[in-house]
Amino acid sequence: MPDSRLGKAVIASPLAIQGLTVSYDHRPVVHSVDFITPPGSMSAIIGPNGAGKSTLLKAALGITRRLSGEVRVFGRPLEQETRHLAFVPQRSSVDWDFPARVIDVVGMGLYRDLRWWQFGSRQLRRRAMESLARVGMEGFAERQIGQLSGGQQQRVFLARALVQEADLTILDEPFAGVDAATEAAIIEVLKSLRDEGRTLLCVHHDLATVRDYFDHVLLMNVRRIAAGPVDEAFTEENLQATYGGRLSPVQLARLVESPRAGRRVEAGQR
Numbered sequence: 371m372p373d374s375r376l377g378k379a380v381i382a383s384p385l386a387i388q389g390l391t392v393s394y395d396h397r398p399v400v401h402s403v404d405f406i407t408p409p410g411s412m413s414a415i416i417g418p419n420g421a422g423k424s425t426l427l428k429a430a431l432g433i434t435r436r437l438s439g440e441v442r443v444f445g446r447p448l449e450q451e452t453r454h455l456a457f458v459p460q461r462s463s464v465d466w467d468f469p470a471r472v473i474d475v476v477g478m479g480l481y482r483d484l485r486w487w488q489f490g491s492r493q494l495r496r497r498a499m500e501s502l503a504r505v506g507m508e509g510f511a512e513r514q515i516g517q518l519s520g521g522q523q524q525r526v527f528l529a530r531a532l533v534q535e536a537d538l539t540i541l542d543e544p545f546a547g548v549d550a551a552t553e554a555a556i557i558e559v560l561k562s563l564r565d566e567g568r569t570l571l572c573v574h575h576d577l578a579t580v581r582d583y584f585d586h587v588l589l590m591n592v593r594r595i596a597a598g599p600v601d602e603a604f605t606e607e608n609l610q611a612t613y614g615g616r617l618s619p620v621q622l623a624r625l626v627e628s629p630r631a632g633r634r635v636e637a638g639q640r
């Protein structure tokens with residue numbers, strides 16, 4: 371990767387994105403975005419609806435074709451480093467009618483590391499059950515995934531990422547549509563992963579919890595507006611530039627001044 375903008379940090383970073391551009395119908399929806407996740411950090415990607423957050427993640431993961439740009443995972447090209455990387459997709463993008471038991475969905479997280487004769491083994495089941503226990507879902511192992519509530523499905527997908535023991539986990543809106551108890555359970559698991567030295571990157575919508583949950587942030591609206599430690603990048607000026615007039619001055623002041631605003635503040639709400 372040419373390192374004129376990102377420098378040596380690329381080598382040490384779990385995820386380094388440089389000059390990433392994605393276009394649909396000749397219209398850039400992500401334009402020349404640079405971003406580095408520091409090791410052992412928990413980073414949020416924030417921006418309004420349609421800002422290109424999911425597209426950035428999908429292009430970084432090779433799911434969506436990028437027009438230009440470079441992506442390095444632990445300093446190496448993405449295709450050489452998938453073993454250290456787990457992805458939790460947006461819940462709404464998954465076909466939950468697919469007939470599969472919870473235990474099998476979690477076990478799928480291990481399949482790329484297994485030989486065929488290990489499929490269904492006791493050891494695989496034990497690891498899957500341990501991950502389910504970590505998200506409080508061990509009692510649901512034999513259920514069909516389509517029979518779970520939205521919050522339970524989200525926990526199962528987190529368990530599927532946990533079983534991979536990845537050093538970098540990328541989550542697309544892990545708190546979308548979950549209740550407060552599930553959100554608290556998920557954030558506890560994510561923080562414990564960070565405390566183990568692992569790196570987390572989430573698309574996140576609730577601006578009121580950014581300071582409480584994350585230590586780094588990327589603010590984007592097609593282009594990168596700002597990135598860095600939350601204390602430096604999550605400023606009134608940068609929020610204004612990211613959301614334009616969609617956040618009121620009162621909301622902006624509350625978000626920036628208070629370490630925890632205490633209630634959900636999503637762009638567009640007044």
Ligand SMILES: Nc1ncnc2c1ncn2[C@@H]1O[C@H](COP(=O)(O)OP(=O)(O)OP(=O)(O)O)[C@@H](O)[C@H]1O
Pocket residue numbers: 394399417418419420421422423424425426
């Ligand atoms: N497959 C596609 N074909 C054409 N346009 C697309 C496609 N996927 C996304 N887009 C467009 O790209 C832009 C960015 O979409 P994206 O889903 O990345 O935004 P986002 O920031 O994740 O939004 P949200 O917060 O609503 O989830 C939007 O204008 C969207 O309509």
